[in-house]
Amino acid sequence: MDTIHTDIELASVSKSYPLGRSRVPIFEDLTLHIPTGDFLAIMGPSGSGKSTILNLIGGIDQADAGTISIGGTALGRMGERALTRWRARNIGFVFQFYNLMPRLSAAENVELPLLLTPLSARERRERVLTILDIVGLSDRARHLPSELSGGQQQRIGIARAVASDPRILLCDEPTGDLDRKSANEILDLLQMLNRELGKTIVMVTHDDSATRVARRTLLLDKGRFVARQEMPACA
């Protein structure tokens, strides 16, 4: 497991949204440190700004004020092209509704982000097979998303997110559309990616079971983070 520092730092970050001619604050002066290798679950009421935080960390939304930096690099200082390249290398996104391409097979969906890398077709194929094995779906490589269960589709979504080996996974309600059993399997898979492959994971969720796998859970409420539960750091 590498130890390259990819600490995520939000320093005095403010974000608002427009309402008519004025702006409504979502949060102001928010500070958050997520160390490399953390598995942080962010919970809190609907509309408190949890998804907004993920979008800011992933560089797909910009703060009104304050600094967001990852591994010491301030995202706000990067140009659009540099940010896109940086995001492709460093961040994997997992969505509630999987966002798989319906006409592509499971393997082709996982391969998609690799098309942006210099890997050869053979190297891509090998990488896809390895990752399908990691998520336990080697035998479903040729299936279309519609031929997979919700839990299996989310596994493919996670496989796609880790295909280009990003150090950080941002998960927005990854179990929100799943039954309890499938949700638990997805949480276990995310925990394995954190503990065994060293991925830093930030997961927004309404799922109380998330506290079982996360190292830390923070509650975002009224523009502030409150600690919910601490788990001992693992080796």
Ligand SMILES: Nc1ncnc2c1ncn2[C@@H]1O[C@H](COP(=O)(O)OP(=O)(O)OP(=O)(O)O)[C@@H](O)[C@H]1O
């Ligand atoms: N593009 C936008 N335009 C206007 N308002 C927005 C926009 N994006 C988010 N908001 C508002 O910002 C607030 C925070 O939204 P966000 O999606 O981050 O909340 P959340 O905590 O993730 O909610 P949920 O748990 O329901 O997904 C909400 O009040 C939302 O309506």
